[in-house]
Amino acid sequence: MAMTAAADVPMPDLFAAEQVITCRDDRVGLRAVIAIDDTTLGPGFGGVRWRHYPSTAAAVAEAQRLARAMTLKHALAELPYGGAKSVLLADRPLPDEGSPARTALMSRYGDFIARTGGAYVPGVDMGTTMTDMQAIRDAGARAFCDDVDPGPYTATGVYAAMRAGVRHALGRDMDGVRVVVQGAGHVGANLARYAARDGARVVVADVDADRARSVAEEVGGSVTDPLSAPTAECDVFAPCAVARVVTADVVAGMRAKVVAGAANDTLDSPFVAELLRRAGITYVPDFIANAGGVIQVHAGQVGWSEEELAARLERIGDRVTAVLEDASAAGVTPVEAALQVAERTLRR
């Protein structure tokens, strides 16, 4: 995810989402935007992001874009949730976690969320924590705040997606496949472990050199520098760090045959999907591959056993196979094929 403020943007079409709600309370320093993209499949579930935005328009645009992505993610993961997201505008330094000022702000935000009558269900996203969700819940709103790190579940789903991509593109299993993992964090480190366990040759890139080295040593792999990771010599590039790393320039120099990772918004623009297709590189859409975290949240809500959860995570691989086959048959990008599946699910 981009950590810098997005460039300023024009105010988006507010009617592109089912509902866009602004919330303000100067007494606690709250300014927020809730975007509920689509509730066809259920209540709009999506995290609360807290960061600085250059303008209200930029905040609304990000909330709407991320809410749409959640709609697609839930539809493709066959989860009974709609898509939503909210952003808190960090106009001044954030109160410390657990401080009375932060609790007051989150509690007030919980009042606003409760007013949606359950149409918006928040969870943790960049800048917010389980403690924040608890304060929102204490104010009477529904919020997902199980104290479980979703990273390993997301990694399990991404790995199922990667195996499906490799099978489709290269007709082989993971033994001996060269995988570059960009970002050795909660998802990437686990992904590296899973791939290495199956005999893949793993290369790790992270801006935190110590972290990259330690994960590489653990999995018997090697390290490459973060800047050249997307174009490194390999079979699979797995972006698990920041957004929009696959640009037109990267595609021109890319040597991987498969791109499969966790990073939301992996592609710099929709057209990059077409460039990848033309270059013969199989792109596994991020919003299918990285659904393991939300699947785990749902498992906690409905009480799935670990076995049931594991089976649901593996199903991500089946979905990837179906989408890649559809895309090949129709001569379209996997993103287009996936959007068609989502549209069919939403119109059912």
Ligand SMILES: NC(=O)c1ccc[n+]([C@@H]2O[C@H](COP(=O)([O-])OP(=O)(O)OC[C@H]3O[C@@H](n4cnc5c(N)ncnc54)[C@H](O)[C@@H]3O)[C@@H](O)[C@H]2O)c1
């Ligand atoms: N955690 C989840 O369950 C989950 C679910 C869906 C999507 N995602 C997405 O997956 C990605 C990884 O998530 P995470 O939870 O592992 O994050 P994380 O913060 O735990 O790890 C990210 C890692 O990337 C490294 N990094 C940052 N910038 C980098 C760069 N330019 N090049 C190389 N390394 C860089 C960081 O040092 C860190 O080690 C994010 O884009 C996130 O939005 C995560």
